[in-house]
Amino acid sequence: MRTLRFLLQKEFIQIFRNKSILPIILVMPMVQLLLLSFAVDYEIKNIKLIFVDQDHSHFSALLQSQFTGSDYFIISGQTGQTQEAKNAIERGTCDLVVIVPPGFEQNLFRGGRADVQLIMNAIDGTKAGLSSSYATGIIRNYTKTLIENYRMRSNMGIAPQYKQIEANYSFWYNPELNYKVYMVPGILVLLVTMIGAFLSSMNIVREKELGTIEQINVTPIKKHHFIIGKTLPFWFIGMFEFAFGLLLARLVFDIPMVGSLYVLFSFAGVFLMVVLGLGLLISTITETQQQAMFISWFFLVIFILLGGLFTAIENMPAWAQYITKLNPVSYFIEVNRMILLKGAGFMDIAVHFAVISGFALAINALAIFRYKKVS
Amino acid sequence: MPDNSIVVDRLSKKFGEFTAVNEISFETKKGEIFGFLGANGAGKSTAMKMLCGLLTPTSGKATVAGYDIASQSERVKRRIGYMSQKFSLYQDLTAIENIRFYAGIYGMADKDIKQQSDRLMQRLNLVDYANVKIEALPLGWKQKLAFSVAVFHRPEIVFLDEPTGGVDPVTRRDFWEMITQTAAEGTTIFVTTHYMDEAEYCDRISIMVDGKIEALGTPEQLKTNFAVSTIDEVFICLARPDANKTN
């Protein structure tokens, strides 16, 4: 235990003395948490629209006013030429083109059927799909209103035998569909994970590169003391950042905290052990900081992109979902949300807790095993 | 056993096909200054690392402070000090922080650490530099500090791997004074060096060539055996047998 005290003392002095790394560890993540949380918004709005009216009739103008009145679209240009509108898509200044061909009004009232053409930039498939359904909805509503007006005038009224299913809906846990509620805790998890993994993975290998590890290895220090001494300081830093970030999330974004914070912090504690253990393991199997950094970068990109924060895990193919079962970040993101937003208790996250504890034990045991004082 | 602090018996280390250390055998006595000489790449550092428990031997046997280096390396580590070729104190810590850290790891009592480190700081004239990170200290001071740290926990044997590389002659002399004093207090000194004048300060020396010990004895004995007047010449005779021809 005494040895541990000296190890901890030394690590803390080294961290807090390093004036250039402190801001990176402490300030940068919080700035990113505050800034980047505004970036993550899936809601599609401000779709850039060009309305090509080649009919110039009363009813085409009426249709145009339906589009300009919608919150989803902003008119980004004015042209009567289809080709010009297509060029705008190519330049990226336009997402959606609505073309009302000549004879629209005539066809509609004489033949009972007219056509409208939509052209959209579909590189972002999700956005294109949504734009298309918004536009279709507007055109449908427009038709419906026309039909209703027509029936009123011809005194037909709505047929009484028309069956209607009312689909009422409610959004639980986040009734205003506030994306920040969903994203901020997740981004916080990512930041804490990055700090923990990078700091720990570079730590031992740095001593290897500078040669100080040799001096440590000729001392009678116990392997597990050494590993714990290398882990604990970063564990404290990680926990501190998690707590501080949560406080910021509460104050700035008003993130709800429904469930027990004790459960959340216990989980965070075990989670950090996994991340730090992984970092140490990387540190023990590499020779240079360059290698260590690259391997931890590799894992972190996977952890982040397959963590279920930016794209839902359920949408992934089955094999990728199995991979996410090995991803500690996905557990933490889920637990975070379950506790903060849904008020899940310990029993609800017991399985997650068991799995992450298993990871923590396995990876730290492996790190201790892999760290060799004698080669 | 009480007399011999290091006993080495046909110790070998192979890296794949390459034999770095080839069946070396020697003993050192308690309180002796043992100079471990050899050209670059002769296998000195490898041999030293095996004795310190940093490398496992391929074959042969050795005991350090009475413990087997292969099976009891952690016990060995409790009784030795080590100063590596590469300066290996923490550059971003102060002198006193480095001392305290290593003393703590060797399990010294807080009171002892406090008293002895204060005394050491005075002896090294470092009191005024108590709050300076050691990266800012001159190399010679750092080397003296590194040596002091290596013997701070009063080990039975201290291993010094080229401790005076790059140090000016005055500091080198100071350094050797510290070594002789430590030896006088009963600690065995196991030192490698490239400076042949330093070899003269040793009680006994061995010279390694291509993984083997080719000469072993007091400096006087070796000079007599090779019929030359300096250790330098002994070294050249052994390390570069063709040197005479080319000259």
Add this chain to the structure above:
Amino acid sequence: MKKFRAFVKKEFYHITRDWRTLIILLGMPIIQIMLFGFAITNEIKDAKIAILDLARDEHSTVLIDKILANDYFKLEAYLTHSREIEPVFRKGKVKEVIIFEPGFGARLEKEHSANIQIIADASDPNTATMLLNYTQAIIGNYQAEQNELQHLPFSIGIHSEMFYNNELKGVYLFVPGLIAIILMLVSAMMTSISITKEKELGTMEILLATPMKPAVIIIAKVIPYLILSFINAVIILLLGFFVFHVPVHGSLLLLLLEMILFILTVLSLGIFISTATSSQQVALMASLMGLMLPTILLSGFLFPVENMPLPLQLISNMVPAKWFIIIIKGIMLKGVGLAIVWKETLILVGFMAFFILLSVKKFKPRLA
């Protein structure tokens, strides 16, 4: 020139001798592109839902069958009481609960109006809205089927044309983004590290003491990484083409040149980081912590930049990857030429010049 070649060779040895780094450098981007190309998608599939059918009549049963016949949904639990809704959400698996009121079918037949309650787990708002839209569409279709085809006086036909990505594939968006991210991090990190490493180990002083100009030393250090990054980019491009069928509609030559330009920009950022930091640790933390999330989030890779609040849109202009993604999306998917992307290209050139200038400024006092 001979000296320069020798120098570049030395750098290459550094990289290739260290086979672990080499495998990592070339292998990891491949694994990542394969993994993410398949796994990152926003299309809803097999979302777990629960159903609480308090009616259990013909209408509710048929409608439930229709909902579950869809690829979007998968039945996770069949509830019997409204008490069970809360726990099933709290467990976290179920994303939506559909509740049929008691006497659903009877009311629909007699009163021509019946109720369904949909509750979505909006802790993930994106999935919640999408699921709700799908469910409502299915219910709407069922309602339409129930009403005999009425004669409509007129209708408007809608013809949609999806440009560039007919099947609305997610990979079209992600492959260009991944190229940018991988190049960004590989090049910036590797250079900043390899230069600070020489500084930290003191070998930089030795190099600076040689008669070679510092600029030449830096260029020689960077060339191997340029080549490696370029190989990486080409591999990713080939994988995108052959595995994910992401086309290259525009000029391949232009695409490759733009890639080199981006790599150079990022390399100069790496050089700048290394001149501004003194230890590998700081260089690493700065380039990883400073670049990783901002590049992923602000480059338009996952989230459209135009959706962001204005201040953030302005900040995103400082992310080189954003401009590069616009360029390669344009060349690969839209088939445009320099006439369209010259502005973004110039911006990248500007970034490169800026970083180089800053590095030179920072570097000078060290030589004095």
